[in-house]
Amino acid sequence: MTFDHIRSAALAAAVLTMAGPALAEPLFWSTQAKPVEETQRMREQVMAGFPGGVDYQPSDEGPWITRIQAEAQAGSGTIAVLGGLHGDLSSLGAMLVDLSSIDTSAVGAAMLELGQLGTGEQKYIPWMQATYLMVANKKALPYLPAGADLNALTYDQMIAWTKALAEGTGGPKFGFPAGPKGLKHRFFQGFLLPAYTGSTVTEFRSAEAEGAWNVFKELWKYTNPASTGYGFMQEQLLTDEVWVAFDHVARIADAFNQRPDDFVAFPAPAGPKGRAFMPVLAGIAVPTTAPDQAQSLALIEYMLRPETQIATLRATNFFPVIATEIPADMPPSVRASAAAIAAMTGAPDALPALLPMGLGDKGGQFSQIYTDTFERIVLNGQPVRAVLDEEAAVLRALMVEANAPCWAPDLASDGPCPVK
Amino acid sequence: MPRLLPYLLLAPATAFLCLFFLYPFSLVAIDSLTRDGTWSLANFERMAGHWKFGPTLRNTLLLAAIVVPLQLTLALLMASMVTRLDRARGMVLYIFAIPLGISDLAAGLVWLAIFEQSGFLNSALSGLGLIDTPQLFLGYQSKGVIFTAVVLTELWRATAIMMVILVAGMGLIPKEYGEAAEVFGASRWQRFRRITLPLLKPSLQTALILRVIMAFEVFAVVLALGGTNLPVLMSETYNWQFTMQERGVAAAYAMVILAISVGFTVLILRLLHVPKEARP
Numbered sequence: 001m002t003f004d005h006i007r008s009a010a011l012a013a014a015v016l017t018m019a020g021p022a023l024a025e026p027l028f029w030s031t032q033a034k035p036v037e038e039t040q041r042m043r044e045q046v047m048a049g050f051p052g053g054v055d056y057q058p059s060d061e062g063p064w065i066t067r068i069q070a071e072a073q074a075g076s077g078t079i080a081v082l083g084g085l086h087g088d089l090s091s092l093g094a095m096l097v098d099l100s101s102i103d104t105s106a107v108g109a110a111m112l113e114l115g116q117l118g119t120g121e122q123k124y125i126p127w128m129q130a131t132y133l134m135v136a137n138k139k140a141l142p143y144l145p146a147g148a149d150l151n152a153l154t155y156d157q158m159i160a161w162t163k164a165l166a167e168g169t170g171g172p173k174f175g176f177p178a179g180p181k182g183l184k185h186r187f188f189q190g191f192l193l194p195a196y197t198g199s200t201v202t203e204f205r206s207a208e209a210e211g212a213w214n215v216f217k218e219l220w221k222y223t224n225p226a227s228t229g230y231g232f233m234q235e236q237l238l239t240d241e242v243w244v245a246f247d248h249v250a251r252i253a254d255a256f257n258q259r260p261d262d263f264v265a266f267p268a269p270a271g272p273k274g275r276a277f278m279p280v281l282a283g284i285a286v287p288t289t290a291p292d293q294a295q296s297l298a299l300i301e302y303m304l305r306p307e308t309q310i311a312t313l314r315a316t317n318f319f320p321v322i323a324t325e326i327p328a329d330m331p332p333s334v335r336a337s338a339a340a341i342a343a344m345t346g347a348p349d350a351l352p353a354l355l356p357m358g359l360g361d362k363g364g365q366f367s368q369i370y371t372d373t374f375e376r377i378v379l380n381g382q383p384v385r386a387v388l389d390e391e392a393a394v395l396r397a398l399m400v401e402a403n404a405p406c407w408a409p410d411l412a413s414d415g416p417c418p419v420k
Numbered sequence: 421m422p423r424l425l426p427y428l429l430l431a432p433a434t435a436f437l438c439l440f441f442l443y444p445f446s447l448v449a450i451d452s453l454t455r456d457g458t459w460s461l462a463n464f465e466r467m468a469g470h471w472k473f474g475p476t477l478r479n480t481l482l483l484a485a486i487v488v489p490l491q492l493t494l495a496l497l498m499a500s501m502v503t504r505l506d507r508a509r510g511m512v513l514y515i516f517a518i519p520l521g522i523s524d525l526a527a528g529l530v531w532l533a534i535f536e537q538s539g540f541l542n543s544a545l546s547g548l549g550l551i552d553t554p555q556l557f558l559g560y561q562s563k564g565v566i567f568t569a570v571v572l573t574e575l576w577r578a579t580a581i582m583m584v585i586l587v588a589g590m591g592l593i594p595k596e597y598g599e600a601a602e603v604f605g606a607s608r609w610q611r612f613r614r615i616t617l618p619l620l621k622p623s624l625q626t627a628l629i630l631r632v633i634m635a636f637e638v639f640a641v642v643l644a645l646g647g648t649n650l651p652v653l654m655s656e657t658y659n660w661q662f663t664m665q666e667r668g669v670a671a672a673y674a675m676v677i678l679a680i681s682v683g684f685t686v687l688i689l690r691l692l693h694v695p696k697e698a699r700p
Contacts, residue, residue, distance in 0.1 A: 062662035171553075180647045226537060228560040229647055241537075365664040375648075376471060379560050390471075 025055040026295050029067065030083030032128075032282050033316045034058040035232075038250075041315035049311075050302050061088060065361065068092065068287060077289030080296045082124075086114055086281045089124045091360035096123045096285045097293065102300055106322035115283055118358075124283030125300055128309070128318035131279050132186060133265045133340050135233070135252045140243040141264070143168055151343045153269040155195065155215050162222035165243060174223045175242030181231040183248055184374060185367040186355075190278025191246075192216055194353040194409050195271025201399065201417045202410045205392035212271070213377050213384050220378050228379065237263065248280070249341070253317040253333035260332035267344035274351030276409070277344050281355070282318060351409055358404035366402075369395050395419050452671035463668035467660075467676070476651045477676075483567070483652065484635035487574045491631060492624075494575065495582035500612070502583070503590045513587065517580045527577040528644025532558075535569050535645065558645060566646040573641045578634060582627040589623025590616065625692040632688065633681045653677050 033042045039058050047054035059067070064084065071077030072095045082089065082096075089096070098121035104112055111126040136150075144150065145160040153161075165173040178184045189200050196212035197203035224242050233247035234254040245252070246268070255263050268277050284303055286296040302308055309320035310327065317333055319341070320326075326338060344350065359366050373391045376382045396419040406417035455462040467473055502513055519527065534540045535557045542554040557565050597615045606614065617624075639654035648655075653673060661670035 060662070062665065065665075180643075225559045225561055226556045228649060229558070239538075361665040363665075364662075365666060368659075368664050372471065 025053045026080030026292070026299055027078050028054050028056045028081045028083060028299070029064065029079040030056065030058045031061050031064050031085065031088050032058065032083050032318070034060070038316050042312075046308060046311045046315050049308065050299060054299065061364070064088070065091075068095065071287065071289045075289065076291075077287060078291060079287055080290050080292065081299050082285045082287055083127060083282065084285075085355060086124075086283060087355045087357060087359070087363050089283050089285055090117055090357045091363075092285070092287075093117045093119060093123055095287055095289075097288055097290075098122055099125050099286065099297070099300065102297065102304070104304070106304070106306075106324075108321070111281060111321055114281060114357075124285035125304065126321040127282045127284040127303060128312050128316065129279060129281050129321055130249045130318045131277055131341055131344070132183070132191070132246065132248050132268065133252065133337060133344070134268055135237060135245050135247070135255060135263055135265050137237065137240065137243040138262055138264060140165055140173060150264065150266045151340075152275075152347065153266070155192075155219070155269045155271050158269045159215070159219050159222070162219060162244060166222040169243075172222045172224045173243040174219065175230055175233055175236045175245040176220075176223050176227045177230045177233050177245075177247050177251070178227045178374070179229045179231045182227075183251070185370040186248075186278055187246055188216075188370040188374060189356065189367070190353040191268050191276050192271075194276035194351055195269070195273055198273035198351070199410045200353055200356075201395065201406060202420055204395055204419050205388040206420065208272070209388060210384050213373070213388070215271075216374075217378055217384075249319075249333075249337045250317045253331070253337070256333035256336045257331050260336075263336070265336040265340035267340055267347060270347075270349050274349040275344065275347050276351040276353050278353050278355060279345075281321075353409050354407045356404075357407050359398075359402045360404075362398055362402040362404075365398055366395075369398065392419050448671045448674050451667055452675045455668055463672040464675075466666075467669050467672045472651050472656060476653055476656050479567075479650055480636060480638070480653045481680075483570065483574075483638060484632060487571055488628070488631055488635055490571070490575060491579045491582055492628065494579050495586055495627065498579070498583045499586035499590055500616075502587050513584075516583055519577045520580045520584075522577065523640070524577060525640035525644060527573055528641040531569060531573040531576070531641075532644050535565075558649075560649045563650060566650050569645050570638075570642055570650065573645065574635075574638065577641070578631065581634075582631050585623050585627040585630070586620065589620050589627075592623075593619045621692045621694045625688060628688050628692070629685050632684045636677055636681050636684075653680075 028047070033039055033056075039056065042056050042058075043054075047056050061084075065088070068079065068082065071079060082092070100122045102122070102125055104122070104125060107126050111129070112122070115122055115124045115126055117123045134153075140161075141150070143161060143164040145157050145164065148157045148161065162172070162174040176182075176184065176187070192212050192215070193200055193204070193209060196215070197206055197208040199206075203209055224236075226236075226241070230236055232251040232254075233242070233245040234252050236242045237245055237252065237255040238258060249265075252263075252265070256265070267275060269275070284300055286293065286300065290296045303312070304322065306320075306322065306324045309322055309324060312318060313320055313326070313334060314331065317331075317337065319334075319338070326334065345352075356363055356366050369391050372394075373387055376387045376391075377384050399416040399419065403416050405415070406413040410417060452463050453459055453461070498516055502509060502516070505512060522530070532539070536542075537554045537556050541557070542551070545551045546554065556562075558569065593616060597619070598611055601611050601615055637654055638652055639658070642650055642652050643655055653676060657670050657673040657677070660666050660673060
């Protein structure tokens with residue numbers, strides 16, 4: 001059990017009551033850097049350099065979008081700049097101004113194109129990026145199966161390893177963030193299923209997907225059962241409750257920063273279809289209701305400066321979106337993650353699986369389908385085939401309702417992404 | 421003018437109720453019964469079709485069925501005790517009522533600190549040499565333990581609200597009835613069953629209605645102790661509204677909670693009805 005879900009709920013509540021309109025500083029309304037330490041670093045180390053200061057307010061996704069919609073409906077607002085993941089921003093297209101005037105020559109073309117949200121306009125500017133990684137306590141390395149390369153593990157080797165750990169240490173040592181605030185659904189959407197099926201949506205109920213869930217059931221045998229309460233895996237890594245874990249880079253950073261010599265980061269395992277992983281892209285945008293457009297644009301330009309990008313990296317452990325030298329004095333977590341990210345993205349069998357897009361406010365329901373599938377198959381022991389058939393029907397209906405075309409690695413579709 | 425006065429005095433409260441209760445309530449009711457702007461039962465179908473609806477309803481009803489009778493018994497015991505005290509009555513009453521001043525989330529966290537893997541219960545057990553390694557009490561495999569922990573927390577947290585109402589009710593019962601019964605040789609138990617309980621009906625009614633409605637709204641305690649391992653109606657309502665952003669289904673859940681609450685309120689009113697002429 002963790003306090004995280006309660007802590008961030010309380011934080012969101014506090015933020016909502018604090019975010020009054022009386023402040024002259026531009027309001028940066030964001031779904032990112034929510035943990036209170038990160039929020040503080042964003043305010044003190046990143047935003048402090050902007051002339052006149054910035055009112056940086058993070059929020060949970062629900063209240064975040066509610067306020068944006070309310071301001072759009074009212075036709076006037078106090079939010080100057082929006083920050084969010086690609087998936088958060090992708091539903092807001094019509095409420096965002098075109099940012100083509102910003103100099104984005106340093107940002108990669110593929111990321112910029114994502115920021116157009118399928119329109120001809122630059123709806124958001126890439127802000128920072130991250131992904132998910134595996135972490136191991138160095139104590140766990142002697143249990144690696146013979147011949148296994150930490151940077152090129154397969155799911156079968158992963159199971160053999162966690163099995164050896166469970167048997168060798170007297171208890172399961174793999175940890176998985178399956179708590180209410182854990183990012184378990186991202187593992188199924190971007191790692192496990194694509195690695196076995198080459199797809200997140202289309203092959204949801206295929207025989208390969210059935211195989212993938214059986215593989216996960218096997219892995220779960222050697223997973224700490226307290227995982228259903230885990231939110232940020234750095235906590236359990238630091239207490240030695242688990243020795244091997246999967247999580248978002250921002251949620252494992254404390255482990256490296258507090259005990260840099262004890263942990264290694266490494267790429268996600270590979271399945272038959274490749275080493276699937278989910279890159280995470282956050283963007284910044286300006287709502288049409290921003291009180292002072294010029295000030296908002298200036299703030300966006302400020303966020304893209306190399307020194308701001310490095311400061312953001314220090315504050316949040318999200319990596320820069322522009323090509324820039326990473327200083328040698330960066331925290332241990334950054335150095336460890338950067339190497340593992342390079343190994344994962346550069347692996348010959350790398351298979352990027354993007355965050356869901358085009359779902360609008362249905363993103364939560366989409367993820368709930370994967371969470372439900374996990375809870376039913378793994379926690380409640382329901383038959384895999386029957387659960388996949390039932391949840392596939394829900395998924396199909398959702399894709400049609402949201403009218404969302406496929407995204408990588410699923411093949412592009414004309415209409416809503418089909419579920420076979 | 422004097423004829424209008426009572427209505428004028430009632431007007432602010434009525435306006436308040438209409439504005440902040442009836443109006444939002446009708447919006448929620450409309451939300452639950454419409455989909456894409458047309459009237460339909462799709463939200464209720466979606467709610468009932470979801471695999472968690474059954475366990476959710478069962479957990480909530482079971483929790484209420486276990487917690488409320490236990491609390492009623494405890495509250496009656498505590499109230500009888502407090503009523504009989506001559507000295508230190510106020511102090512005992514205050515001590516009993518302390519948990520009332522704590523928010524339900526805080527109460528959940530207090531008990532989480534006891535039951536979690538690095539919690540007080542584990543330290544105590546290992547200090548006594550009963551266990552070697554910390555035990556996982558609140559894991560997904562031990563729903564029974566989570567359920568018991570929630571029951572304990574609810575007992576600790578909300579029994580006092582019933583007790584306070586019952587203490588007030590007991591104070592209203594004229595002493596003469598008890599004294600008369602004593603003259604005729606009634607035992608203490610007989611006096612409690614034949615005099616106190618029947619005369620306490622109006623207070624019991626209030627206490628039960630209040631407590632039963634609270635039981636169907638249980639949320640923060642369950643969230644703190646069980647996360648998503650023990651879904652209840654309120655946590656699913658929250659989930660549909662904020663995680664899945666499906667207001668219609670969340671509204672349908674709210675209507676279910678309302679229907680159950682109204683149903684039980686009517687039932688309690690019927691069962692504990694006291695005719696006007698029978699009131700003391």
